[in-house]
Structures are given as C-alpha cells and as structure tokens.
Amino acid sequence: MNRIPKTVVLFATIAILFLLSPLIGLLQRMPWSGLSDVLGSDIILDAFLLSLFVSFSAALIVFVFGIPIAWFLARSNFSFMKLLRAVVLLPMVLPPVVGGTALLFAFGRQGFLGKWLNDWFGLTLPFTTAGSVVAAVFVSMPFFVVAVESAFRSINEDLEKTAETLGASSLKIFLKVTFPRIFPSIVAGLALSWARALGEFGATITFAGNMPGETQTLPLAIFLALETKPEAALALSLVMIVTSLAILIPFRDQWLPSR
Amino acid sequence: MWLLKVRKRLHKHLLIVGIFCLTCLGCGKEEQGINIYAASSLTEAVSVAVERYEEISQVKTKVVFAGSNHLASQLRDGAYADVFITADVELIAGLGFDGILEGFAYNSLVVVKPVAFVNKSFEPNDLTRDEGLIAICSEGVPCGDATKSKFGIIEADTYEMNVKAVLARVASMEVDLGIVYKTDLKNEPKVITAWPQEIACPCVSYATAFRGKKGNDFTDFLISDIAKEIFSSHGFSL
Amino acid sequence: MLELNGSLDLEHFTLKVKLEIDKNETVSLLGPNGSGKSTLLRLICGLEKLTTGSLRINTNIVDSEDTFLHSRFRNVGWVPQNQMLFDHLTVKQNIEFSPNSSNKEVSELIELFDLEHVQDKKAGNCSGGESQRVAITRAIASKPQILLLDEPSTGLDEKSKQIIHRYLKTQKGVATLLITHDPLEAASLSERLVILEKGVITQSGTTDELRNSPATPYSASLVGLNFVPAIANGLVAETSKGVELILSESIQGPVNIVIPPKSIALYREKPIGSPRNVLMAKILEINHVGENVRINLDGQLNFMAEITNNAFEVLNLHKGDEVWAAFKATELITAPA
Numbered sequence: 001m002n003r004i005p006k007t008v009v010l011f012a013t014i015a016i017l018f019l020l021s022p023l024i025g026l027l028q029r030m031p032w033s034g035l036s037d038v039l040g041s042d043i044i045l046d047a048f049l050l051s052l053f054v055s056f057s058a059a060l061i062v063f064v065f066g067i068p069i070a071w072f073l074a075r076s077n078f079s080f081m082k083l084l085r086a087v088v089l090l091p092m093v094l095p096p097v098v099g100g101t102a103l104l105f106a107f108g109r110q111g112f113l114g115k116w117l118n119d120w121f122g123l124t125l126p127f128t129t130a131g132s133v134v135a136a137v138f139v140s141m142p143f144f145v146v147a148v149e150s151a152f153r154s155i156n157e158d159l160e161k162t163a164e165t166l167g168a169s170s171l172k173i174f175l176k177v178t179f180p181r182i183f184p185s186i187v188a189g190l191a192l193s194w195a196r197a198l199g200e201f202g203a204t205i206t207f208a209g210n211m212p213g214e215t216q217t218l219p220l221a222i223f224l225a226l227e228t229k230p231e232a233a234l235a236l237s238l239v240m241i242v243t244s245l246a247i248l249i250p251f252r253d254q255w256l257p258s259r
Numbered sequence: 260m261w262l263l264k265v266r267k268r269l270h271k272h273l274l275i276v277g278i279f280c281l282t283c284l285g286c287g288k289e290e291q292g293i294n295i296y297a298a299s300s301l302t303e304a305v306s307v308a309v310e311r312y313e314e315i316s317q318v319k320t321k322v323v324f325a326g327s328n329h330l331a332s333q334l335r336d337g338a339y340a341d342v343f344i345t346a347d348v349e350l351i352a353g354l355g356f357d358g359i360l361e362g363f364a365y366n367s368l369v370v371v372k373p374v375a376f377v378n379k380s381f382e383p384n385d386l387t388r389d390e391g392l393i394a395i396c397s398e399g400v401p402c403g404d405a406t407k408s409k410f411g412i413i414e415a416d417t418y419e420m421n422v423k424a425v426l427a428r429v430a431s432m433e434v435d436l437g438i439v440y441k442t443d444l445k446n447e448p449k450v451i452t453a454w455p456q457e458i459a460c461p462c463v464s465y466a467t468a469f470r471g472k473k474g475n476d477f478t479d480f481l482i483s484d485i486a487k488e489i490f491s492s493h494g495f496s497l
Numbered sequence: 498m499l500e501l502n503g504s505l506d507l508e509h510f511t512l513k514v515k516l517e518i519d520k521n522e523t524v525s526l527l528g529p530n531g532s533g534k535s536t537l538l539r540l541i542c543g544l545e546k547l548t549t550g551s552l553r554i555n556t557n558i559v560d561s562e563d564t565f566l567h568s569r570f571r572n573v574g575w576v577p578q579n580q581m582l583f584d585h586l587t588v589k590q591n592i593e594f595s596p597n598s599s600n601k602e603v604s605e606l607i608e609l610f611d612l613e614h615v616q617d618k619k620a621g622n623c624s625g626g627e628s629q630r631v632a633i634t635r636a637i638a639s640k641p642q643i644l645l646l647d648e649p650s651t652g653l654d655e656k657s658k659q660i661i662h663r664y665l666k667t668q669k670g671v672a673t674l675l676i677t678h679d680p681l682e683a684a685s686l687s688e689r690l691v692i693l694e695k696g697v698i699t700q701s702g703t704t705d706e707l708r709n710s711p712a713t714p715y716s717a718s719l720v721g722l723n724f725v726p727a728i729a730n731g732l733v734a735e736t737s738k739g740v741e742l743i744l745s746e747s748i749q750g751p752v753n754i755v756i757p758p759k760s761i762a763l764y765r766e767k768p769i770g771s772p773r774n775v776l777m778a779k780i781l782e783i784n785h786v787g788e789n790v791r792i793n794l795d796g797q798l799n800f801m802a803e804i805t806n807n808a809f810e811v812l813n814l815h816k817g818d819e820v821w822a823a824f825k826a827t828e829l830i831t832a833p834a
Contacts, residue, residue: 109392110432126433127392127416162581164569165542166595166639176594180585209417209428210397216418224420227328228399 023241030238031231038235046213047221048239051198054129054217058136058197059190066144066193067186073145074152092142099138100206107134107207131208132215136200140193147189151182191251195244218243292319293473296340298327299423300366300402301465303446304493305344308486312477315485326421327401341474344481346401348466356468360478365496366463367441368402368409371450373432381436381453391435392416394428405462406438413438426450445494465495498672499643503550503560505540511548512536512696518643523665523673525683528693529715534676535578537693538645541674542575543568555642572597574641574671578648580632584621588612588631591620595639606634610660626657633661637671646675650682662686680704680719692716710832711755723756723800729831740797742774745826753832758791760828761802763812764821775823780816794822 031038038044073085091099107114107125117123125131155178163173201219208215210224218240225233297305302324309320323330323340331350334340343351346366351359372381385391396403397418402425406413419425422439429437430449437450440463444450469478480486487497498520504513512533518524526534539545541552543559543566551561554573559566583591592612593603607616610630615623620631629649636644649665650658665673665686677683683690684704692700692707692715700712704720711717717724727734727742729752734742742754762768768775778796785791790809792802802822814820 104431104433108431108433124392156581158577158579159581159583161542161544161568162575162577163583163594164567165571165573165575166635167569167572167597168594169569169596172596176586177583205420209394210419211415211417214416224397224399227326227332227420 026234026237026241030234034231035235035238038232039239041232043212043221044232044236044239047216047218047236048243050129050132050213050216051218051240052243054132054136055194055198057133058140059194061133061137062141062144062193062197063186063190066141066189067148069141070145070148070152074149075157088145089142091139092146096139096200096202096204097206100135100203103135103138103203103207107131126207127209127211127215129208129214132204132217135203135207136197139200139203140196143196144186144189144193147185147192148182151185152178155181187251191248195248198240198244292321293342293477294340295320295322295342295344295477296330296334296338297322297324297342297344298330298346298401298465299324299421300346300440300442300463301344302423304442304490304495307493308481308489311485311489312480316476316480318473318476328399329421341469341471342477343468344465345468346463346465347404348464351466351468354468355470357470357474358478359466359468360482361466362464363467363482363497364465364490366465366494367496368405368438368462369441369444369456370436370438370453371426371429371444372436372453373429374449374451375432376435377451379435383454385436386410386413389414392433394419394425394434394437396420396422396425396438401463402438402440409462410438440494442494498555499541499674500553501541501550503547503552505536505545506548507533507536507696510696512540514693514696514698516691516698518672518674520672521670522689523675523687525687525690526674526676526693527678527680527683527690527719532693533696534693535647538575538647538674538676541643541645542573543571572640572642574636574639574644576629576632576636576644576646576649580628582620582623582628582631582635584619586620587617588620588623588627589616591631592616592635592638594635597640598638602640603638606638609664610634611656625652626654629653630657630660633664641671644671644673644675646673648676648678651678680707692719710830712753717755721758721801723758723798725754725756725798725800727752727754732826734831736798738797740776742829743826744829744831746831748831748833750833755830755832756800756824757828757830758801758803759789761800761804761822761824763792763802763804763808763814764823765812767821768823773823773825774829775821778820778822780814780818780820783814783816794820 069088073081073088078084094102104126105111107117109115109118109124109126114125117125125134160173160177163177168176199219200217201223204215204217205220210216210220212221218236222233222236222240225236295305295309305322305324309322312318313320327345327347327350330343330345331354334343334354343354343356345351348359348361370386372379381391386393393413393415394417395406395413395415397420398404398407400421402422403418416434417428419428422443425437426439426443426447428434429439430447436453439450444452467478467481469475491497499516499518501514501516504511510533514537526537528534536545540547540560541554546565547560549562552559554571557566558564559571583594586594589603589607592598592606593600607613610633612627612630612634615627620628623631633646633649650661653661662682662685665675675686680690689702690700690704690707691698692713694713694715700707700716707716708720708722711720711722711724714724725736725742727736729744729748729750731747731749732744734744734752734754736742744754776797778794778798780792781795782793783790785806789803789805792804792814794800794802800822812820
C-alpha cells in the first residue's frame with residue numbers, strides 16, 4: 001500500500017466530490033417511477049441509435065485518418081511542423097459552435113467545398129446524418145491524434161531501423177513492431193475521442209441541424225427536452241451516462257501505463 | 260513597526276470590502292437598473308424601445324434575448340427578471356411574477372426564401388415535398404407550435420431552437436425555405452417572402468409578465484404611444 | 498568485400514575513415530568513448546550518409562555522392578549496443594523476423610546459442626545475456642553479408658560471453674566488424690585491430706604490431722605500456738615536462754617513446770651505475786596480477802612498473818612511498834612521432 005501524503009488525499013477528495021456532485025444531483029432528480037414509459041418513446045430510441053451510429057462512425061474515421069496524421073507529426077522534420085500541429089489541434093480549443101460555423105463555410109451549400117460537392121455530385125452535408133458524423137470527426141480527431149502521436153514518439157527510432165536492417169518491409173515493420181507498441185495508446189485515444197464525439201453538441205447543431213432520426217443526437221435531444229419536457233431530458237441524460245460508462249469502463253485500464 | 264500595523268489593518272479592511280463586494284455581485288441587480296427577459300423574435304423592436312425607455316425614465320436597463328423556453332427555464336432555476344416578454348403565455352405560470360399583460364403586440368408567420376433566390380419560384384406545395392431544404396422552429400418553442408397550427412406538418416430538414424436560428428439558416432442560404440415571423444422579414448434584408456402571402460392571421464400573441472414597481476413602470480411604457488409606434492414600425496400588429 | 502573511404506561530418510568532429518574488410522575477416526574496432534565507433538557501424542548500415550567519399554559492399558556502391566542504398570537492401574546484420582529486441586514478440590519470433598531467415602537455420606542457431614529453453618518467452622522478459630544472444634542470432638539469421646556488432650559482450654555473464662565467443666571464433670564465412678573495449682577479446686576474436694580516435698583511424702594491424710609499436714597513448718594503454726611523447730636531440734629526448742631520457746640510438750625530432758613496464762626496476766635509494774634513466778616517483782596504486790605486481794607511479798613522469806612478487810616483498814612497498822625507478826636506455830622503444 002503506497003503512502004500518499006495527506007494533503008494529496010485531501011485535494012483529491014475535494015476534486016472527486018466536485019466531479020461527482022452534478023452526477024448525484026442528476027440521479028437525485030431522476031423520475032425513477034415513470035422512467036420506463038419515457039425511455040420507451042420513439043424520440044429517445046431514435047436519438048440513442050443515431051448517437052451510437054454517429055459516434056462509432058466518427059471513431060472509425062478518426063482511427064483510419066488519425067494514425068497517419070499522428071505518424072506524420074511524430075516522424076517528419078519539416079520546418080512548419082509546429083504550425084501544422086497547432087492546426088490539427090485547433091478543434092480542441094475552438095468553441096464547438098465556432099467549429100460548426102466554420103464547417104458551414106467550408107461544406108455548407110455556399111461553402112467553397114460544399115458548393116463543389118453539390119454541383120458535381122449532388123451531395124449536401126448539412127442536415128444529414130453524414131453531416132453529424134463530419135461535425136463529430138472534426139471535434140474529436142485531435143484527442144486521438146494527441147494520444148497516438150505521443151505513443152509514436154515514445155518508440156526509439158532505432159527499433160524500427162533495426163527491423164529495416166533485417167530486411168523487413170515498411171508494412172511488416174508497422175504491423176509487427178510499431179503498431180503493437182502504440183496499441184494501448186490507440187485504444188485510450190479512441191475511447192477519449194469516441195466519448196467526445198458522443199457528447200458533441202455545438203458543432204452538430206450548427207452544421208448538421210436538428211432533425212429527429214437524421215441529426216438529432218442525444219445531446220441535441222436533451223437540450224430541446226430540457227425546455228419542453230424536463231423528465232424526458234433527465235431520462236435521456238441517464239441513457240447517455242450509462243452508454244458512456246458501458247464503453248469507458250472496460251477501457252479504463254488502457255488509460256494507465258503498466259506500472 | 261507602526262507601518263506594519265497599518266498595513267495589517269489595511270489588508271483586513273480590503274478583505275472585508277472584497278467579501279462585501281462579492282456578495283453584492285449576486286444582489287446588485289435588485290438595487291440598480293431593470294432586468295428584462297424577452298423572446299428572441301422581439302430583439303430589434305425591444306432594443307429600440309428599451310433605449311427610449313432609458314432616455315425617458317433614466318433607469319438603466321439590461322435585456323436578455325433568447326428562445327422563450329430557454330428564458331423560462333433560466334427563470335425557473337433562479338435567474339432574476341423584472342419583466343418577461345414571451346409569445347407563450349403558458350410559460351409564465353409559476354415564475355413568481357405579479358401580473359400579466361396579454362396581447363400587447365401580435366406577430367404573424369411568413370414563409371421566406373433567401374434574397375439571392377429572387378428568381379427562383381416556390382409555392383405552398385413545396386413545404387410538403389421532400390425536394391428543397393426547409394428550416395422551421397422546433398415543436399415546443401412558441402414559433403414552432405404556431406407553425407404547426409398554421410401550416411400543419413412540414414417536410415423540414417432541420418428544426419431549430421428559436422426563430423432567429425431559422426432566420427439565420429435562410430439568410431445564409433443554407434436552406435431554400437424557412438418559416439419565420441413577419442417582423443423578422445422586415446428586419447432581415449437577406450430574406451424575402453417566398454411567394455405572395457396573405458398575412459391575414461395574427462398567429463402569435465405576446466404577453467408581458469412583470470413584478471415590482473420597476474416591472475410595472477416598464478409595462479406601462481410598453482402600451483404607451485411611443486412604444487406602440489416602435490413596435491408597429493418593426494412589423495408587429497397591435 | 499567492404500571498402501569504405503570517406504568522411505562524415507558530426508557535431509564535434511569529422512569521421513574520416515579508410516577501411517577495407519575481406520570476406521572472411523573479423524576486425525575489431527577499438528577506441529575511447531565518443532570517438533565515432535558506433536557511428537561508423539551506422540554508416541555501414543545505412544543509417545547515416547557519407548558527407549564525402551564512397552562505401553562499397555561486395556559489388557555494390559551503397560553510398561556515394563549520387564547513390565544511397567536504403568538499409569533495407571544492404572543485407573547487413575546490425576546488433577546495436579542496446580540490442581533493440583522486439584519485446585512483445587517471442588525469442589523465436591525475433592530470430593526469424595528477417596524475411597531471409599530459414600526455419601532450419603533458425604532452429605540450428607537457437608540450439609547453438611543455447612536459447613531452446615527460452616524460445617517461446619517474450620523477448621522483453623529475457624535476461625541481459627539472453628537478450629544479447631537473441632539479438633546476435635537474429636542478425637545472423639538474416640543471412641547478412643557483414644555482421645556489425647556493437648560491444649557484443651560488454652557486461653555479460655561468463656556463460657553468454659563464452660557462447661558468443663565460441664560462435665564468432667568457429668563460424669566463418671561472414672565478414673565481421675565488432676566494437677569492443679577489451680583488447681584481449683579483440684585479440685582472441687579477430688585477426689586485425691583498428692583503433693579509432695576522434696573520428697580518425699590511428700592504428701590498424703595485428704595485436705603484435707600494436708604491442709610492439711603503439712601509435713598513440715591510447716593504443717599503448719590498451720596493451721598496458723608506458724607511452725611518452727618527447728622531442729629527441731641525438732641521444733637525449735626531452736618530454737613536455739622537461740624530463741630528460743637517455744636513448745640508446747641517436748634520433749632527431751619529435752618521437753614516441755615506450756617504456757615496457759617490466760623493464761623498470763625500483764629502488765629505495767637512488768642507484769648508481771651504468772647509463773640508465775633514473776627517476777624519482779611516488780607510488781599511487783598497487784595491483785597484484787598473478788605472479789607479478791603492477792605499481793602505478795607518478796612524479797616527473799606518470800607510468801607503471803611491473804615487478805616480481807619477490808622484489809615487491811623485499812622492498813616492502815606501500816602506497817604513498819617514494820621510490821626510485823630505473824630503466825636502461827636499451828630497453829626503450831623509440832619511434833618517430
């Protein structure tokens with residue numbers, strides 16, 4: 001049993017109580033008796049399934065594109081690296097609504113890319129589920145990239161170079177040497193970015209709009225319900241909390257490096 | 260030595276003053292000006308009215324514009340307002356206001372399109388077809404309920420939380436059609452009526468809830484000729 | 498099969514080397530820390546690029562002004578100082594990692610290096626000695642044209658050291674360049690020693706050549722000799738500290754003088770007699786080595802004397818004692834600097 005200084009325990013306790021109190025407040029107000037009725041309603045089912053679809057789709061896209069970005073940032077030597085990294089991390093610090101507005105400027109019907117997509121392919125992103133996924137990817141990508149880049153950096157480059165001298169191809173080296181070592185960070189980063197995607201509100205409502213079944217994810221449904229049907233809002237919040245915990249708890253250990 | 264004593268006393272005084280100021284931050288509102296909460300559809304008109312009121316009464320005013328439901332839930336959670344102007348009179352119940360003045364102004368709904376689409380023609384059937392992009396207020400907020408009762412079910416692509424958001428969608432050309440208030444049409448140059456419309460119904464009625472002397476005074480001002488002039492020039496019916 | 502003649506600019510100095518290694522040759526590379534030995538290995542691997550000059554491995558020019566062959570295609574077996582094993586793979590998976598490896602040879606090597614009992618163990622869980630053996634085996638299994646070993650037995654247990662030495666001595670057919678700090682290991686494993694100091698080869702030859710005519714103080718210290726640079730004027734040479742040494746042959750100009758430790762006799766009283774160099778010194782350290790005693794001395798000159806146990810007991814020497822050291826002019830080995 002490690003001896004942790006009393007001051008540390010004190011501060012930690014205060015912090016944990018602070019973080020737990022809103023949760024306790026929520027559970028305290030929960031209309032437990034009428035819960036089953038509210039939970040069964042269509043609107044909640046729609047929002048729940050949509051949120052799952054959007055957050056997992058976003059996680060997949062983040063995985064596929066985030067690893068190359070992280071690799072690039074960790075291993076390249078261009079002079080504008082610092083600037084590039086700042087740009088990649090920008091969505092992390094940008095207020096989500098600003099992010100959503102910016103996405104409109106790019107991919108909206110009048111946006112410089114959206115216009116082209118619309119004219120040439122008949123594709124519109126705003127007000128579609130795809131748009132919700134785009135907004136979710138935009139805000140959650142940096143979380144994944146940060147985790148994975150730091151993992152790449154922690155690998156001694158000589159390890160991969162040794163594998164090269166043995167004659168292995170780049171693909172083999174990535175799959176057999178690099179990937180297994182960065183895997184824990186990938187899982188942790190993916191859990192983090194998935195959670196961010198699930199909770200995304202500002203960018204989604206600004207860019208993708210609000211339509212039940214298409215773009216009304218759980219956070220949007222909750223926000224709307226808060227003003228019209230507060231019990232539904234509470235029930236929806238419960239759904240969100242349970243969903244998040246169900247995914248995050250199994251991956252809890254990945255957050256911690258092996259002692 | 261003596262200097263040290265003085266410094267210590269000074270610090271103690273500053274601390275007391277500081278604590279007093281902090282506690283006052285929460286209660287300052289009640290002493291100074293008047294707090295007004297108003298539905299976002301009233302933004303332009305009430306802003307002008309409030310300016311005139313300040314000139315006339317010399318009372319400082321603070322106005323908050325947002326969707327009515329949003330304002331109501333804030334008031335429920337403890338925010339303080341002397342006046343609450345909303346298109347949904349049912350929201351006022353239980354918020355602790357002294358009195359309600361109903362129907363001091365009216366608004367109508369109108370279907371609009373972006374001004375850049377001036378040569379593109381639309382017709383009422385487009386509202387129920389799946390073709391163009393349409394934005395309307397969400398059910399549960401006053402403009403959304405009014406939309407539903409006047410236009411029925413619409414094939415919308417996004418249901419916004421307040422009327423200004425709908426207006427923004429049309430103004431930015433992200434959607435083809437939107438249903439907003441007549442007053443919004445008047446105030447926003449980037450949107451025009453989608454087709455010639457009989458704006459016959461006053462579909463939305465505004466009510467003012469007030470409390471205390473300050474609230475009372477302001478409400479009296481709202482039905483004065485000066486205020487009436489301001490509201491009608493902004494497109495409201497009276 | 499390897500021909501290197503070029504230079505590489507590094508942070509503190511320039512590595513400038515001309516080196517040739519034959520197909521079956523084992524060459525030891527020695528030198529003080531930071532002299533560029535590991536960098537030289539990296540250059541041959543293809544992890545560094547020559548600034549000037551060229552490198553040829555067998556028939557291919559792998560590095561020159563207008564060519565550079567990636568390390569993947571050079572077929573070199575590199576064993577870096579910290580092994581760089583793939584920790585999450587088993588020992589066997591590490592050894593057979595190279596696409597060039599063959600199952601039969603991998604099994605033979607595992608047996609040869611006594612790794613059978615750990616072949617399914619994760620490489621990250623191996624002991625120091627096991628790790629080193631795995632690293633070397635892995636490199637050998639890739640069927641390299643040249644084996645590059647960076648301090649293969651430094652800090653290893655005796656058993657691992659023996660296994661590695663046994664392989665290197667008996668198996669031939671692959672050119673080997675190994676870095677070591679131990680001149681005895683170099684002598685036993687290789688035919689030729691190359692000494693690298695501050696990026697430049699100061700000596701290249703057999704152990705005997707090194708022993709007989711060390712080119713620098715470092716070389717001399719490797720074989721345990723006293724090395725003294727001086728300026729000679731006829732039969733007398735003067736060191737930088739002003740000590741005069743009497744030589745047996747006349748010579749002019751800057752010279753390097755070696756005083757073999759065994760030729761130094763120690764006295765309590767200043768000896769008189771035939772033309773000899775006589776210096777006063779204080780005993781710094783006493784080390785018993787087998788039948789003899791090595792004594793480090795400091796005074797007009799910093800050097801080491803080696804006397805018999807008998808002589809040591811008769812003189813009753815202790816640390817800090819002041820003695821006289823004498824050596825004949827004929828025992829000195831003098832060479833122009």
